[in-house]
Amino acid sequence: MSQQDALFTYTLRQADDLLILSHRLSEWCGHGPVLEEDIALTNRALDHIGEARNLYTYAGQVEGKGRDEDALAYLRNERQFVNTKLVEQPNGDYAHTIVRSFLFDAYHLPLAEALTKSADAQLAAIAAKAVKEAQYHVKHSSDWLIRFGDGTEESHRRAQEALDNLWTYSGDLFVMDAVHQDFVKAGIAPDLTKIKAAFDATVDRVLAEATLKRPADGFMATGGRQGKHSEHLGFILAEMQYLQRAYPGAEW
Amino acid sequence: MTDVKNLEELFQSKIDAEQKIEPKDWMPEKYRKTLIRQISQHAHSEVVGMLPEGNWITRAPNLRRKAILLAKVQDEAGHGLYLYSACETLGVSREQTIDDLLSGKAKYSSIFNYPTLSWADIGAIGWLVDGAAIMNQVMLCRTSYGPYARAMVRICKEESFHQRQGYEIMAVLAKGTPEQKEMAQDALNRWWWPSLMMFGPTDANSPHSAESMKWKIKRQSNDELRQTFIDRTVQQAEVIGLSIPDPDLKWNEATQHYDWGTIDWTEFNNVVAGNGPCNKERLVARNKAHDEGAWVREAALAHAAKKAKRKAA
Numbered sequence: 001m002s003q004q005d006a007l008f009t010y011t012l013r014q015a016d017d018l019l020i021l022s023h024r025l026s027e028w029c030g031h032g033p034v035l036e037e038d039i040a041l042t043n044r045a046l047d048h049i050g051e052a053r054n055l056y057t058y059a060g061q062v063e064g065k066g067r068d069e070d071a072l073a074y075l076r077n078e079r080q081f082v083n084t085k086l087v088e089q090p091n092g093d094y095a096h097t098i099v100r101s102f103l104f105d106a107y108h109l110p111l112a113e114a115l116t117k118s119a120d121a122q123l124a125a126i127a128a129k130a131v132k133e134a135q136y137h138v139k140h141s142s143d144w145l146i147r148f149g150d151g152t153e154e155s156h157r158r159a160q161e162a163l164d165n166l167w168t169y170s171g172d173l174f175v176m177d178a179v180h181q182d183f184v185k186a187g188i189a190p191d192l193t194k195i196k197a198a199f200d201a202t203v204d205r206v207l208a209e210a211t212l213k214r215p216a217d218g219f220m221a222t223g224g225r226q227g228k229h230s231e232h233l234g235f236i237l238a239e240m241q242y243l244q245r246a247y248p249g250a251e252w
Numbered sequence: 253m254t255d256v257k258n259l260e261e262l263f264q265s266k267i268d269a270e271q272k273i274e275p276k277d278w279m280p281e282k283y284r285k286t287l288i289r290q291i292s293q294h295a296h297s298e299v300v301g302m303l304p305e306g307n308w309i310t311r312a313p314n315l316r317r318k319a320i321l322l323a324k325v326q327d328e329a330g331h332g333l334y335l336y337s338a339c340e341t342l343g344v345s346r347e348q349t350i351d352d353l354l355s356g357k358a359k360y361s362s363i364f365n366y367p368t369l370s371w372a373d374i375g376a377i378g379w380l381v382d383g384a385a386i387m388n389q390v391m392l393c394r395t396s397y398g399p400y401a402r403a404m405v406r407i408c409k410e411e412s413f414h415q416r417q418g419y420e421i422m423a424v425l426a427k428g429t430p431e432q433k434e435m436a437q438d439a440l441n442r443w444w445w446p447s448l449m450m451f452g453p454t455d456a457n458s459p460h461s462a463e464s465m466k467w468k469i470k471r472q473s474n475d476e477l478r479q480t481f482i483d484r485t486v487q488q489a490e491v492i493g494l495s496i497p498d499p500d501l502k503w504n505e506a507t508q509h510y511d512w513g514t515i516d517w518t519e520f521n522n523v524v525a526g527n528g529p530c531n532k533e534r535l536v537a538r539n540k541a542h543d544e545g546a547w548v549r550e551a552a553l554a555h556a557a558k559k560a561k562r563k564a565a
Contacts, residue, residue, distance in 0.1 A: 023310060027310060029306040030305075030541070032541065033546075033548035035333055038302070038326075038329045039333070042322050042326035043326065046322050046323060069314075069315050070314045070315055093544070094545065146555070147555040150559075151550070151553075151554040154550075154551070155547055155548070155551030240311065242311055243311060243371055247429065247431060247432070250429050251424060252421075252425075
């Protein structure tokens with residue numbers, strides 16, 4: 001893989017995570033448990049889509065084949081998406097939605113912080129813009145996880161179930177394959193073991209306050225970075241890409 | 253008895269002098285009730301209105317449109333919040349107000365009982381529905397009740413932005429492929445008459461109007477606002493090459509207004525009575541969100557109580 005292809009793939013991985021998570025969060029719009037959360041979730045969906053757009057645009061430039069943000073988001077198939085399996089998991093109840101975001105946020109914040117020092121100036125600039133938002137995201141999802149863990153018996157049970165169900169998908173966030181290794185050497189991407197350490201610290205701190213149990217790191221359901229997804233992604237794309245596929249070449 | 257009469261005179265003299273009525277001021281019970289009804293209906297309309305628009309967020313045709321639509325629906329949720337707060341200044345809690353929506357007792361704008369069937373409907377809602385709402389809301393920036401007037405100033409700024417975005421969606425579709433233009437025209441055909449109904453019954457048949465005008469809750473009549481909206485919108489449709497679905501529409505040189513056809517009031521009454529295409533779905537969706545969110549709200553309260561107790565200990 002050339003350096004250019006690798007940078008393209010690396011940028012896409014981040015963009016796809018953000019777009020798919022944004023899609024899931026936007027499914028809540030108008031259906032949230034309280035009006036303030038409708039606002040908070042749309043806010044997060046907007047932050048994620050904003051960062052994704054910057055990354056897609058950059059990925060398109062790196063690739064140099066004239067693909068813009070929409071060509072990358074709307075005209076690739078399931079196997080070409082390289083997001084983690086975590087972000088494509090269905091919303092479930094509000095505990096599942098919060099836990100899914102919490103696991104992602106606990107990874108995304110240290111990643112964005114590390115990327116501000118990337119040797120790639122554009123990735124560093126995009127990350128610098130995202131850091132502040134990512135800090136708010138961690139706070140939002142942590143606060144809710146603590147409320148659930150420390151709230152009622154029901155909320156505690158639901159939060160623990162969500163953690164137990166989703167934990168297996170957190171492994172996908174830390175897969176270090178050849179693409180990634182090369183970038184660590186080149187100073188473009190951070191070493192994911194360092195990001196994992198920051199993730200672990202956040203998870204342990206928040207779960208302790210929430211009085212929730214950290215699931216054991218058993219089998220991890222990975223494969224997303226290689227485009228091997230759960231069955232959910234196909235439906236997300238079918239819905240998201242419908243107009244672009246039905247009316248090829250139309251401007252909107 | 254004379255005391256109340258004096259208070260009423262003082263109240264009306266303030267209104268006549270264009271002074272705002274504030275939450276702690278004396279007000280006739282009927283003024284308070286009318287405002288609660290109107291502001292809560294407005295709040296509910298913002299919240300229920302999130303549903304037909306939210307319906308297209310996951311299917312928006314490109315990332316830019318998706319982000320704009322997300323931001324727009326987020327604005328509507330914010331408007332709902334300010335308006336529920338404005339209602340609270342009149343002595344009703346948000347929970348009570350929302351319960352009235354969920355039980356079907358309170359009304360919301362009937363326009364949101366129509367379905368969004370294509371992407372062009374998102375354009376039509378912004379252009380026509382927000383456009384019609386703005387006519388009312390601009391007037392309400394000068395309404396006599398202070399908190400409502402101030403909430404409306406902020407809401408109007410955002411709504412006029414939404415209206416321009418909706419119009420832009422329609423303009424792009426109208427000059428797009430033949431299928432896109434057809435989509436835009438079809439949306440205009442379906443949303444035109446319901447948008448005109450948003451101004452309410454004709455002045456002759458508007459039960460609450462006279463008193464609301466006297467109290468300056470309302471400052472222009474339904475028919476006046478509707479005519480201004482038509483005059484403005486017809487020209488906007490011409491600019492982008494779409495036709496208004498009204499064979500009787502014609503410029504009247506003498507009145508300097510458009511003459512236009514007749515609203516199907518049977519349809520209007522039917523939708524208000526609960527028989528619109530989506531009345532049931534909207535209430536089911538709101539109730540489902542409320543019921544499924546109950547444990548979340550309980551958890552937040554329980555945690556807050558525990559935290560306060562730990563702090564006190």
